[in-house]
Amino acid sequence: MSTATMALPTPQIQRSPAHTIAIYIKEAKYEFLKYLRLRMYTISVLTFPIMFYVLFGLVLNSNQSIAGTRVSTYLIPSYGTFGVIAASLFATAAGLASDRGLGWLQVKRASPMPPFAYFSAKMFTSLVFSTVIVLALFALGIAFGGVRISAGTSARLLATLVAGSLPFSAMGLALGYFTGPNSAPPTINLIYLPMSFCSGLWVPFMFLPKVVQKIALVLPPYHLSQLALGVVGSGTHEPAIRHWEVLAAFTMICLGVARIGFHRDQEKMYG
Amino acid sequence: MISQQVMTMIATLEKTDTAYSTAAPAVVAGLDAVNKNYGNIRALKGVNFCVHGGELVALLGPNGAGKTTAVKLLLGLLQPNAGKVRVFGGDPTNPENRMRTGAMLQVGRVPETLRVCEHIDLFSSYYPNPMPLSSVLAAAGLERLAGRKFGDLSGGQRQRVLFALAICGNPDLLFLDEPTVGLDVEARRLLWEQIRELVGQGRTVLLTTHYLQEADALADRVAVINKGEIIAEGTPAEIKAQTAGKRIRCITDISVEVLRKIPGVTQVREDREAIELHVAEAEPVLRELLARDARLSGLEVNAAGLEEAFLALTQDSSKNGDQRQEL
Numbered sequence: 001m002s003t004a005t006m007a008l009p010t011p012q013i014q015r016s017p018a019h020t021i022a023i024y025i026k027e028a029k030y031e032f033l034k035y036l037r038l039r040m041y042t043i044s045v046l047t048f049p050i051m052f053y054v055l056f057g058l059v060l061n062s063n064q065s066i067a068g069t070r071v072s073t074y075l076i077p078s079y080g081t082f083g084v085i086a087a088s089l090f091a092t093a094a095g096l097a098s099d100r101g102l103g104w105l106q107v108k109r110a111s112p113m114p115p116f117a118y119f120s121a122k123m124f125t126s127l128v129f130s131t132v133i134v135l136a137l138f139a140l141g142i143a144f145g146g147v148r149i150s151a152g153t154s155a156r157l158l159a160t161l162v163a164g165s166l167p168f169s170a171m172g173l174a175l176g177y178f179t180g181p182n183s184a185p186p187t188i189n190l191i192y193l194p195m196s197f198c199s200g201l202w203v204p205f206m207f208l209p210k211v212v213q214k215i216a217l218v219l220p221p222y223h224l225s226q227l228a229l230g231v232v233g234s235g236t237h238e239p240a241i242r243h244w245e246v247l248a249a250f251t252m253i254c255l256g257v258a259r260i261g262f263h264r265d266q267e268k269m270y271g
Numbered sequence: 272m273i274s275q276q277v278m279t280m281i282a283t284l285e286k287t288d289t290a291y292s293t294a295a296p297a298v299v300a301g302l303d304a305v306n307k308n309y310g311n312i313r314a315l316k317g318v319n320f321c322v323h324g325g326e327l328v329a330l331l332g333p334n335g336a337g338k339t340t341a342v343k344l345l346l347g348l349l350q351p352n353a354g355k356v357r358v359f360g361g362d363p364t365n366p367e368n369r370m371r372t373g374a375m376l377q378v379g380r381v382p383e384t385l386r387v388c389e390h391i392d393l394f395s396s397y398y399p400n401p402m403p404l405s406s407v408l409a410a411a412g413l414e415r416l417a418g419r420k421f422g423d424l425s426g427g428q429r430q431r432v433l434f435a436l437a438i439c440g441n442p443d444l445l446f447l448d449e450p451t452v453g454l455d456v457e458a459r460r461l462l463w464e465q466i467r468e469l470v471g472q473g474r475t476v477l478l479t480t481h482y483l484q485e486a487d488a489l490a491d492r493v494a495v496i497n498k499g500e501i502i503a504e505g506t507p508a509e510i511k512a513q514t515a516g517k518r519i520r521c522i523t524d525i526s527v528e529v530l531r532k533i534p535g536v537t538q539v540r541e542d543r544e545a546i547e548l549h550v551a552e553a554e555p556v557l558r559e560l561l562a563r564d565a566r567l568s569g570l571e572v573n574a575a576g577l578e579e580a581f582l583a584l585t586q587d588s589s590k591n592g593d594q595r596q597e598l
Contacts, residue, residue: 030389037420101379102379103380110372111397111436112366112369
């Protein structure tokens with residue numbers, strides 16, 4: 001084949017920034033719709049934290065308090081963290097592993113979709129579902145649990161928890177690159193359920209055995225939940241900056257691992 | 272005066288000259304001495320292959336021949352171990368190339384909770400100049416299914432959605448990897464019509480298939496691929512001429528050695544109590560057989576299948592080798 005025949009007038013097709021933004025928005029919209037209609041996702045991700053909160057925060061221990069904070073207030077940051085983690089991990093890892101393993105991602109990659117639109121849509125979906133979970137906990141707590149927190153505190157709590165979706169979305173991307181379509185969901189459960197327990201999301205941190213408390217210090221959910229508890233004036237009262245640092249470092253590590261997976265994938269696609 | 276005339280003449284000559292050199296259909300997509308390995312498996316071995324502007328090329332081969340690998344290389348989804356892959360004169364991963372390219376790949380699972388029109392809407396948004404939704408739906412025969420969720424569609428309908436996603440961006444170059452797999456006869460014919468229409472609009476199409484009939488029905492040019500190598504290339508008529516032949520099956524007392532010596536017999540195989548002959552033309556061989564063996568029974572004559580066709584082609588491509596002696 002001669003190279004001369006290769007010379008073909010290539011019209012320079014450029015995408016305007018407005019068009020690029022429109023793609024990002026559409027990608028995010030449909031990714032969100034996809035999960036909203038996926039009952040397996042919405043039920044497991046939304047009902048578990050809400051059910052736990054209703055049971056342990058409103059029905060069983062409503063008149064007690066933990067470390068000077070009403071149980072119904074204390075459990076919003078805890079189960080909020082738990083909900084945010086599940087929503088983020090399942091929206092990213094499970095979807096990515098399935099798209100990757102079953103060929104859908106290849107179709108997307110063969111199209112002119114901006115690659116980052118795909119990932120940002122997954123992160124956006126995690127953020128939205130995280131917000132919904134936290135707002136549901138607020139509503140229940142205020143309506144039935146006698147939770148009294150100011151609008152400012154609520155806003156800060158919501159912002160903290162929803163921001164916490166980012167490290168776990170990053171973790172989800174990393175997991176999604178190193179698990180298969182079938183192994184992703186059990187792997188997620190195998191990691192996030194023990195991690196949630198050890199971080200004091202189910203049983204308050206101070207009631208955990210000493211060994212587990214030591215383990216908790218290196219677990220990201222512990223740091224997110226302590227940040228959130230700090231907003232309502234509870235928790236272990238460590239400086240917030242420490243928690244942010246751990247979460248930022250964790251995010252960077254996860255993104256690094258995801259990046260390795262991304263590059264490995266470019267080559268390891270079997271026909 | 273004269274010199275000026277001469278000058279214009281020369282100028283015109285030069286113009287027509289360059290016009291000629293570009294008038295030959297340009298190569299839109301090509302593999303140049305490409306090797307592709309998956310670990311120890313050599314999926315493509317020194318493949319030279321190209322698609323010119325405006326033509327429909329069929330890459331014909333059995334499963335595992337390397338068809339999908341070739342398509343994925345041309346889409347920039349895989350990198351070759353050696354050789355060059357060029358699309359529109361550049362790297363296939365160029366975003367500009369992808370905006371002019373559509374692809375239908377074999378997919379295990381498509382997001383099932385999105386509706387057909389939503390899938391098309393999203394993919395259309397990636398392209399600078401997409402087809403209107405109604406045209407896409409019409410072209411893929413999905414008008415009545417636009418509001419259905421992907422998960423509620425039948426296998427053939429799903430194939431049509433993937434086809435819609437490939438064409439919705441109004442691409443100049445279209446890759447269709449086994450587009451009619453799993454379609455019934457009627458759906459297959461419908462899709463063929465759509466593909467012909469796309470080519471009629473001046474688009475370039477590369478199609479992979481393992482049906483000789485499909486390649487014959489659609490393609491301007493066919494490249495036959497087997498075990499990672501292009502073993503034949505030409506118009507469908509040329510390929511058919513190479514693969515034409517009949518298979519004769521019968522029960523006979525004539526010995527294999529004698530059968531092999533009958534003119535026109537290219538292959539003899541014993542199959543349980545029967546004998547299978549592969550012949551270029553059936554009639555002379557049949558006359559010979561019936562003349563030699565009055566007790567011949569269980570006679571069947573069939574057109575050679577694709578399997579035999581590939582066999583014939585592989586043997587043609589290694590004519591000078593010692594494979595003939597096995598016959």
